Amino acid sequence: MFERALAGDRKYWGLVVVLLAIVCTGFIAYLWQLKMGLRITGMSRDVSWGFYIAQFTYLVGIAASAVMLVLPYYLHNYKAFGRITILGEFLAVAAVSMCVMFILVDLGKPMRVLNVLLHPTPNSVLFWDMVVLSGYFLLNIVIGWTVLEAEKNTAPPPSWVKPLIYLSIPWAPCIHIVTAFLYAGLPGRGFWLTAIMAPRFLVSAFASGPALLILLAMILKKFTKFDAGTKPIQTLATIVTYCIIINVLFVFFEVFTVFYSQIPEHMRHFEYLFAGIAGYGKLVPWMWVSMIGMITASILLVIPAVRRNHATLALACVMVIVTTWIDKGLGLITGGFVPNPFDRITEYWPTTLELLISAGVWAAGFLILTILYKIAVSIKEELG
C-alpha cells in the first residue's frame, strides 16, 4: 500500500517538499538546542514548562478526537462515517507522533528517555501517559492500515481487528484524561487543581478535533477526487457545536467556583491571564480573543444556515481550532505557573528557536498526515 505515497502529482510533491524543508529547519534548530541546552527557550525556573508541553497537550486532544468518528460508526452503526473513519484514525496517528516528538524536544536529557521503561514507575502519571499514548498509536495505525488494506482488496477486514476497534474506543478518552491528570493532581498549582480539568480537556478536544477533520475533508474534496459527502460533515459540525458550547460552559463553571469562593491561590492565575498583574499581562489579549472567539463560534454554529453553508462552516471551524489552541496551547501551561509558588510573576514567551523547533514538529506531523492521507485517498479514488 505504501507505494501509493510514492506516486503523486506536482501539488502533492510540492507539499511534501515544503513540509520537509520546515522539518529540516526545525531539526537544525533542535541540534542547536541539544548543544546549548534548553536555555535557548523562554522557559525559566518559575515557568519550567512552556510551548512544547502546551503543544503536546493540545495535540493529545486532537488525537483523542478520532473516537468521535469511530464510536458512532462501530457502536451505533452510523454508516455515514464509514468512509471517513480512516481520516480520523490517521489523524490520530499523526497527532500522537507529534505528541511524542514534543515530549522528546522538551526533555533535558532526551538520550535517557528509555529510563522511563528501564525504571517503570506506576505512581507517576507521566509513566501512564507514555503507556496510553504508545498504545493508542499502535491501535490506530494497526486498525487504520488493516481496514484500509481490506477495503483495497474489497474484502471484509480480518476478524481480529474488531476487538482492537472496540478497545480503541475507551482508549481514546483515556489518553486525554491521563494527560489532564498530569496537571490536575499537583498540590500548590491552583489553576490546574480542578476536577473539571479532564472533562474540559475532553470537550475542547472533541470540538477542535472534529473541526480540524471537517477542514481536512474540505481540503481533500478540493484537491482530490475524494468526497467525504455532506452528511458526515454535517454530523461532525453538530458534534463540534455541542462540544464547543459545553466547553464555554465548563470555563464558566470554573470561573464561578474560582471567583465566588475568592480563594486567592485559585484566583491569581485567572487574574494574570485575563487582567494581568502589576503590569504583567502578555497573555491578556490572547485570552480575550480566545474567550470571545469561542463564544462567537458557539453562537455561529448554533445557527443551522451557518452550519449548512460550507464557507461559513469552515470559518467557524477555524475559529474553534484557533480559540481552543490559544486556550490550551498558550494559556493553560503558562497560566498554571504564573504566579509562582512565591506569589511572584515571571512571564514566559517562546523564543524564535523554540518556535522553529515547534514548527518542525508540526511539519513532521503534517508530513506523516499527508503521506497517510495520500495512501488512503489513492485507494478510495481507485475504488471510486
Added chain:
Amino acid sequence: MPEEKKEIINSLKDTGFYKPGKIYDPGYIIAGIVIFIILAALPFLYNAGKAAKMPEPKLDTPEILQLSEAERVCVLPKQEMRENHMVLLNEWRDQVVREGNREYTGYTGKKYTVSLQNTCMECHSNYDEFCNECHRYTVQTPVCWNCHLQKPKEWAR
C-alpha cells in the same frame, strides 16, 4: 514449475508490470550499487594505512610511586579492572547515591571510600595518560566526566 506458480506469473504478465528476465532502469540500479559500495568502503579507505598506537596507560603518578610495592593494588585485580571497571563504577554509583553505602572492601580486604572523584582519581591523578589513553584507542567517550572532575586536584587550585 508447479501449476499455481505459473498461473501467478501469467497473471502478473497480464498486468504489464512484469517481464521475466528484464532489468528495469539498469542505470539507476548500477549507480545505486556503486554509491553503496563507496559509502560502505569509506571508513576503511579513510583509515587505511593509519595503524593506531597501542594504548599504554601510565601508572607512574606521584601518588602511586610513593606507595610501597605491597600497597600498589587496586580495588580489584588488574585484569578485572581492565575489563570491567565500567561495570564496577556503575555499581559504585548506585551504591553511593541510591543505597548510601560509601565503604567498599577491596579484594585484598582493604577498605575504600566509594568515589570516582576522591578515590580513583586520588591515585590515578593522570586522567589523560591513564583513562583517556585507552578510551581514545577504543573510541569511547564516557559520560562520567560531564559532571565528575577529571583532575580534582587541579580544580581545587
Added chain:
Amino acid sequence: MKTVDEKTVTMNRRKFLEITGVSTIVGLLGGWGLVELLAPGELEATYLPKKEALVAKRWAMLIDMKKITEQSAKKCITVCHRIHNVPDVGDPKREIKWIWLEHFANAFPGDEHEHMPERIEEERFFVMCNHCDNPPCVRVCPTKATWQRGDGIIMMDQHRCIGCRYCMAACPFGARGFNWGDYRFLIKDRNPEYPTREKGVVEKCNFCAERLAKGRIPACVEESEGAMVFGDLMDSQSELRKIMREQYTIRRKPYLGTNPQVYYMV
C-alpha cells in the same frame, strides 16, 4: 494375590520417592537458612555505610529566625553553594539555588496580613527543599530519579534524571532548579570533593546527605551558629524535639498535605 503385591510394591516406591524429594527440598532450604543465619548478607558485605555516618529515623530541620541575621544567613548560603558546586548563574530566571532568602509574604503566601510586627514583615526567611514526608515531586517522577530515603531525605539521582521537569511543576515550594545550559564553568569556588551537574538535569538541596554519610551535620546548620537545628524527629530526646515541645513552630504551606520537614520559629 500377586497383583495386589505388585501394587503395594509400586506404591511404596512412589512414596519413597515422594519422601526423599520433599526432604531434599526441606534440607536444601534448611541448609540455606543456616548459611543465612550464620553469615547474613555475606554477598552484600563488600558495600557498607561508613561507621561514622549519622543516622536517624526521620531527619528534620528547625530554623530559629530570631537568631539569624542577614549576614550569618549569607554565610550559610555561600558555604552551601560552594561545597555543592552550585553555579552562580546571575540571571534570576535561570538561576540555581539550594538555599536562599525570601520575605515572609513570599515564603508563607496567604499567612501574611497588614498588621504584622515590622520585624517579621522585613525579615527574610531561609527557604530550601522541605524534604516533605509526603513528597509530590517523588510521586510524579517517571524514573525514580528523585526518591525518598528511609530517613526521609528526598534524594536526587542526576545519573538517572531525564530532565522532564515534572518534579518542578509538582513542588509547591519552588525548591527545584534546572540546568538550562552548561553551568559548570560558572562555578566560582570549586569543591574538588563534590561532583558538578551537567546541562539538562534537575537539582536541589539534599540535606547534605554526603556529609551525613561522613558523620557531619549539614553545612548550613554548622555555619548558622546555633540558629538552625538538625535532628531526628522520631527521637523524643533529640534537641530538635526538645525545642519543639517548648516553642511554637510553623511550616510552609502545611495545608497542602506534603508534610514539610523544615520548621520555623518566628
